Amino acid sequence: MILLKLLLWIPTIIISINILVLFIECLSALWFKNKDNGDNQAVNTDYRLIIPAHNEASCLGKTLESLVTQVNQPEQILVIADNCTDATAVIAREYGVTVVERFNTEKRGKGYALAYGLQQLEANPPEVVLFFDADCLVGENTVKELTQKAIATGKPIQALYLMEKPEQPTPKDTISAFAFLVKNWVRPLGLTTLGLPCLLTGTGMAFPWGVINQVSLDHGNIVEDMQLGIDVALAGYPPLFLPTAKVIGILPQKEQISTQQRKRWEHGHLQTIITQVPTLIKGAMTQLSFPLLSLALELSVPPLSLLVMFWGLTLILTVGGGLLLGIWLPALVLILAGLLLFIAIITAWAKFAQKEIPLKSLILIPVYLLSKVTIYFNFLGKRESQWVKTQRD
Known part of the structure; x- marks a missing residue:
């Protein structure tokens, strides 16, 4: 009987904690107040931008156009043309970088x-180094704001990184953009309101040289940004979120390319949860660090679609336990957790996505979940473990 109770309670507790974390973050985001980052101050900091680019000839030009006007000299932008077989390097040189x-x-x-x-x-190291992907558009003053914040705090800074829907979005694209928005905007904003650090999200990142020089990037981790955020946090420099600095990417139009990208992101995320949540918890205990504990809780929340799936499956399990064993409390806890999950999703949509994503699109979430079942099953048998470049449309 004890074993059966544990079988009901362990997944119930884990899922409920995940949902509670999401709920607190989404509601806290409502109370965010933007503070003056000293935008009127001149930036005298020595900084450099690094853009890794592998066969990015089709999109690098637009990225550089959004950046060259934000730096003092184009030479401050360093493009690493990495194993390229196209005109990436040629195009970059045309911009004087x-x-x-x-x-x-x-x-x-x-x-x-x-x-x-x-x-x-x-x-000849700069005071601050910034990382940008080769396939994104960088918002006005983003370089300046990130640099100032990194100098002022001495910590890594993450810009707001969002995905635009393709020109002809499918319902799946719309839901995917919403999930991306919750992950990269709403949740970090909630953490910032609470005075807590965030995870890094891939592009639009600034680091004081003394910080980035303490960790290694010389690895093939398929979610290197997430791992980098964990590494700098463990080194004593948990990243901070700066929502006024903005970077925009575009979701791939073609289904096969989009699925490949989601597979890499989500397999990497799940693998990082398994390997790094215990590491962060251990670090929080040894360093007596609440910021590290908060990052462990943040990281432990799986992708939104998988969280909903886990909640549904666990609810079925606990209802079965109630019918067979008369143990109903886990099911009741999950029903309450489900209500919090619903409130979190609706709150995030109403405050941050209502103008871009019609409410009727949220009705298609079950269809979106079904489309990702294969990705999650592949994690068990055909796990993405090596870096694979996302092909362009």
Whole structure:
């Protein structure tokens, strides 16, 4: 009987904690108040931008156009043309930026390219280094705001990174953009309101040189940004969120490309949960650090679609336990958790997504969940473990 009770209670407690974390973050985001970041102050800081680019000829130009007007000299932008077989390096040089070509077929991936870029700066290191992907548009004053915040706090800074829907979005694209918004905007905003650090989300990141120099990027982790955020936090520099600095990416239009991208993101996220949540908890205990504990709780929340799936399956399990064993309390706890999950999702939509995503689109969430079942089953048998570049449309 004890074993059966544990079988009911363990998943109930885990899912309920995940949902409670999400609920607190979404509601806290409602009370965020923007503070003056000193935008009127001149930036005298020595900074450099690194853009890793692997066969990005089709999109690099637009990214550089959004950046060259934000720097004092184009040479402050360093493009690492990484194992390229197209015109990436040629296009980058047309904008007057610094270009270094890297060829190493054994070490493929964004982490290796970023590490190589940092090596190029070691002889004369800047005060701040910023990372941007080659396929995004950088909002006005983003470089300035990130640099100022990194200098003022001495910590890594993450910009708001959102995804635009394709020109002809499918219902799945709309729900995917909403899930991305919750993950990259609503939840970090809630953490910021609570005075807590956030995870890094991939592009639009600034680091004081003394911070980024303490961790290694020379690896092929498929979610290197998430791992980097954990590494700098464990080193004593938990990242902070700056929502006024904005970076925009675009969801792939083609279904196959979109699925490949989601598979890499979500398999990497799940693998990081398994391996790094215990590490963060251990670090929180040894360092007596509440920020590290909060990051462990934040990281432990699975992708929104998987969280909903886990909640539904666990509810079925506990209802079965109630019918067979007469133990109804776990089911009641999950029903309450489900209500909190519903409130969190509706709150996030009403405050942050109502203008872009019609309410009727949320009705299609079950269809979106079904479309991702294969991705999660593949995690059990055909797990994505190596970096694979997302192909362009």
